[in-house]
Amino acid sequence: xxxxxxxxxxxxxxxxxxxxxxxxxxxxxxxxxxxxxxxxxxxxxxxxxxxxxxxxxxxxxxxxxxxxxxxxxxxxxxxxxxxxxxxxxxxxxxxxxxxxxxxxxxxxxxxxxxxxxxxxxxxxxxxxxxxxxxxxxxxxxxxxxxxxxxxxxxxxxxxxxxxxxxxxxxxxxxxxxxxxxxxxxxxxxxxxxxxxxxxxxxxxxxxxxxxxxxxxxxxxxxxxxxxxxxxxxxxxxxxxxxxxxxxxxxxxxxxxxxxxxxxxxxxxxxxxxxxxxxxxxxxxxxxxxxxxxxxxxxxxxxxxxxxxxxxxxxxxxxxxxxxxxxxxxxxxxxxxxxxxxxxxxxxxxxxxxxxxxxxxxxxxxxxxxxxxxxxxxxxxxxxxxxxxxxxxxxxxxxxxxxxxxxxxxxxxxxxxxxxxxxxxxxxxxxxxxxxxxxxxxxxxxxxxxxxxxxxxxxxxxxxxxxxxxxxxxxxxxxxxxxxxxxxxxxxxxxxxxxxxxxxxxxxxxxxxxxxxxxxxxxxxxxxxxxxxxxxxxxxxxxxxxxxxxxxxxxxxxxxxxxxxxxxxxxxxxxxxxxxxxxxxxxxxxxxxx
Numbered sequence: 001x002x003x004x005x006x007x008x009x010x011x012x013x014x015x016x017x018x019x020x021x022x023x024x025x026x027x028x029x030x031x032x033x034x035x036x037x038x039x040x041x042x043x044x045x046x047x048x049x050x051x052x053x054x055x056x057x058x059x060x061x062x063x064x065x066x067x068x069x070x071x072x073x074x075x076x077x078x079x080x081x082x083x084x085x086x087x088x089x090x091x092x093x094x095x096x097x098x099x100x101x102x103x104x105x106x107x108x109x110x111x112x113x114x115x116x117x118x119x120x121x122x123x124x125x126x127x128x129x130x131x132x133x134x135x136x137x138x139x140x141x142x143x144x145x146x147x148x149x150x151x152x153x154x155x156x157x158x159x160x161x162x163x164x165x166x167x168x169x170x171x172x173x174x175x176x177x178x179x180x181x182x183x184x185x186x187x188x189x190x191x192x193x194x195x196x197x198x199x200x201x202x203x204x205x206x207x208x209x210x211x212x213x214x215x216x217x218x219x220x221x222x223x224x225x226x227x228x229x230x231x232x233x234x235x236x237x238x239x240x241x242x243x244x245x246x247x248x249x250x251x252x253x254x255x256x257x258x259x260x261x262x263x264x265x266x267x268x269x270x271x272x273x274x275x276x277x278x279x280x281x282x283x284x285x286x287x288x289x290x291x292x293x294x295x296x297x298x299x300x301x302x303x304x305x306x307x308x309x310x311x312x313x314x315x316x317x318x319x320x321x322x323x324x325x326x327x328x329x330x331x332x333x334x335x336x337x338x339x340x341x342x343x344x345x346x347x348x349x350x351x352x353x354x355x356x357x358x359x360x361x362x363x364x365x366x367x368x369x370x371x372x373x374x375x376x377x378x379x380x381x382x383x384x385x386x387x388x389x390x391x392x393x394x395x396x397x398x399x400x401x402x403x404x405x406x407x408x409x410x411x412x413x414x415x416x417x418x419x420x421x422x423x424x425x426x427x428x429x430x431x432x433x434x435x436x437x438x439x440x441x442x443x444x445x446x447x448x449x450x451x452x453x454x455x456x457x458x459x460x461x462x463x464x465x466x467x468x469x470x471x472x473x474x475x476x477x478x479x480x481x482x483x484x485x486x487x488x489x490x491x492x493x494x495x496x497x498x499x500x501x502x503x504x505x506x507x508x509x510x511x512x513x514x515x516x517x518x519x520x521x522x523x524x525x526x527x528x529x530x531x532x533x534x535x536x537x538x539x540x541x542x543x544x545x546x547x548x549x550x551x552x553x554x555x556x557x558x559x560x561x562x563x564x565x566x567x568x569x570x571x572x573x574x575x576x577x578x579x580x581x582x583x584x585x586x587x588x589x590x591x592x593x
Contacts (some may be wrong), residue, residue, distance in 0.1 A: 063493060115161050122237045150193060170212060221271055275334065321375070325379050339428070384415040391407060412442070430474070441467060
């Protein structure tokens, strides 16, 4: 074990010994309390060892742990895990306290805007007109019937999700907490939301959407899996289910099924667990690319603004279009997961699957219809994440010079850049699953640099900075994410140290084997720019190599919209430490095994 790992182990043992000593000496710890603790420990241990498959990122963290030779690093794993990590919940209102009060007109409009502008465009299964009608009657005493009670449940769930979105998008939200609205919603009659019916599906999806923004628990897999099983039980995965329905009702049910599908696929993918239904069992059509009175919300129209002239010349783009594009992409990702993340084939045997899947992704991108700018960024972000997920399992067995590593590195970086931009512009909130994807994208970039340090460029530094700053911003609002922020920073520093060491070694060899850098074709780091890059400043590259580097960087940056962002804006000289580590003297052959 490394010195750092030993120190952490010692701290953990000392903390454990202190807890035991306190339990023995404290008079307040009664035998019954100790018994309860003993019973609770096996349950906590079982949850901590929940299964996570390769697509969750666990395999990547294990590979990185092997590279940096730090066995304790894998204990930190990934930001999604088997234990509950809720925000501090407000106590459920008692009968004396009453339910959380409905919002006033100003706050109510903010909550509805937050939900419909940020969430309804992703999963448009809610009837907007119904929610607006319920909101207008929010001060009326709710009826005692199941439908009236269920309507209030839906309304307060929309409030809760909207409040959670506002907490992510702004730092000024100080009104009723999301958990208070959620606790109020849960007090209404649960007969319909827990039933095996359409309302039961809607209720579960609303609760899962809320949980995605307040919890990193793998229990989400059970909840959304139940919603999908109800869909299957009702036959909603088959086109024949919709033939006897009215057109509007059929469209709403299609949206509900595909909303469940998108969330279920995303949750299963992120946890590395099986899907609830196979792709070849589904033949229901995707909703029409049109708006209807139940999906149009005036806040969405106002937020979208005018279309750019090069997109549609005044064409009214339906608000459902991003959702449809997401469904098509998710179906490609589902095939990818089935073909690549499987346990019945060896990884080298799956390399032929890469080309056709990449071709499917390219065809999807070429066939995208006009989208709003922020919608286009959202789809591109998930598209790049799909490319990363496709190539990531093969990084350890590909040749270090293989262009697929470069493609994976670029896709990971672009995913982080687009996520950072959406957060800066306040365009979209995020779930724990998306936060996990950004975190894994950052680790993937580090892994690519360990495998192929010659791929280092200023654009890669900017991509790493984008990932780091995005994780920092999320950690400021979610305390449970801070340890992953620190883990990522540690891994970035180690990757940079390895790049520095590898480049120095490469330069030394090239100087010994050639009369000048210009004649050395073996120098992989002629593209480092000493004027901006702190790493390159330690290499002492000659002027001819710098000129060649500038030409290569200019060509690369011409295709990179984020190349004008300086590394020094985020990583100042005093904070960017590149320790020379001697733990990286290993052969890449061991990585493949």
